[in-house]
Amino acid sequence: MDALRAALRTVAPDLAGGTIVPRGLEPSDDPQWCAATAVVDGRFVVKFAWAEPPALRICHQVGLMETLRLAAPRLPLPDVVAAARDPAMLITRRAAAVPFFDVRHSITPADRPAVAADLAATLAALHDPEVLQAVSEAMGPLPEPTAYASTDALRAGLGPLIRPDQRDRMVAWCDWADRALAAPGRTVLVHGDFHGDNHLWDPESLRLRLVVDWETAGTGEPEFDLRCLPGDCGIELFAATVTAYEQLSGMRVDVDRVMAWHLRTVLGDALWRAGAGVSLPDHRTPAQWVDDLDARFTALGTFR
Incomplete structure (x- = not known):
């Protein structure tokens, strides 16, 4: 102090x-x-x-x-x-705003279009190619943020942390994610850590007020920045955000790539925390997180 x-x-x-x-x-x-x-x-x-x-x-x-x-x-x-x-x-x-996690349960179906529009407008503005050009010219080479763990690390380390009936499914997901991300995506400036603690909202109007913690910003693909939304927002709001983003940016979002990054991020977080002896943020188990992933894949029809 x-x-x-x-x-x-x-x-x-x-x-x-x-x-x-x-x-x-x-x-x-x-x-x-x-x-x-x-x-x-x-x-x-x-x-x-x-x-x-x-x-x-x-x-x-x-x-x-x-x-x-x-x-x-x-x-x-x-x-x-x-x-x-x-x-x-x-x-x-300090802003008079709260993390998204503090307001997400207040978002009704009627609120969803405006919330999705705010998320989409922020990400579309950040991902504008001219923004990357300006930042690169000013700052030189930028870092490349990545997910917590590779699929090889997940295959090797996650098995003992989940139920036996989930292990083959987890390996199949990793194989699918490798295929989904095999080809490079387009390159933009990404926030790198766009989760619900890092975008702050007005709790009354449910409008996005602030994006914080830019320490890991660098070059990546747009889908990398969307990877936390399926879990943080729920599938309905995530889908609405993707639609709004595509309309604003004029660019298609590859939902398979989003979910491949989502898989690596969620399971990588569980693996890292288990190794460090740190509890998961919601105090549940890695096996329960796998069940959550299964429900999201089913809702989106992404995993084939």
């Missing part, structure tokens, strides 16, 4: 004496995760790091948002109050 206040005195002196509520300050032996977030005076969000890998991610996010403000002015970006590369810190104004 003392180090954070000292850094604030350098980057934003007016905030250094404020009330700080930290999140994620647990000690870590892995430099990759030596980063945290804090809320200052209930009005500002501070991201900071005390090791090189997360510091580089913060610097990447700072540069990216500076460029996106000009290249994609329609994107709902955080309001940056201050930023620095040494010490690595990003301070944004």
Whole structure:
């Protein structure tokens, strides 16, 4: 905490004496995760790091948002109050909005078209080829975000975590995902981690207000950014978002590719958490997550 206040005195002196509520300050032996977030005076969000890998991610996010403000002015970006590369810190104004996970159960069929339109408009604006060109010219080569685990890792490690009757199905899904992703997709700028904690919504109007956590943004295919929506939104809202996205962007979404990335992301998260001894976010089991995947594939008619 003392180090954070000292850094604030350098980057934003007016905030250094404020009330700080930290999140994620647990000690870590892995430099990759030596980063945290804090809320200052209930009005500002501070991201900071005390090791090189997360510091580089913060610097990447700072540069990216500076460029996106000009290249994609329609994107709902955080309001940056201050930023620095040494010490690595990003301070944004806290928005009166909540994560999508906090509002998704309030979305009625009547609300669905507007919610889908907001999701689609945000992703279509980000995936505009001119945005990638502008960001690449400003920042140079960009990282390529990927799912948590390869299909080889899933085949090798997931079996003991699920029921015996699910294992052949899981292997067949991995084989199918390999076929679905065998050919490269088109390349755009992707957020890289577009899940329900990273897009914030007005709980009254159910409109999208903010997209946060741009640390992993880079080059990828549009379907990669849509990969969390089948689980986060449910199949009906996901399908409505795909339709709206295609209308806005003029580009077809390959739902098979979305679901192949979805499979790798969901099962990869379960595998990683099991290996790290961390419970799943909803405190259920990997076997239950496999059942959820089965229901989504059935609803979409994707897996053949």
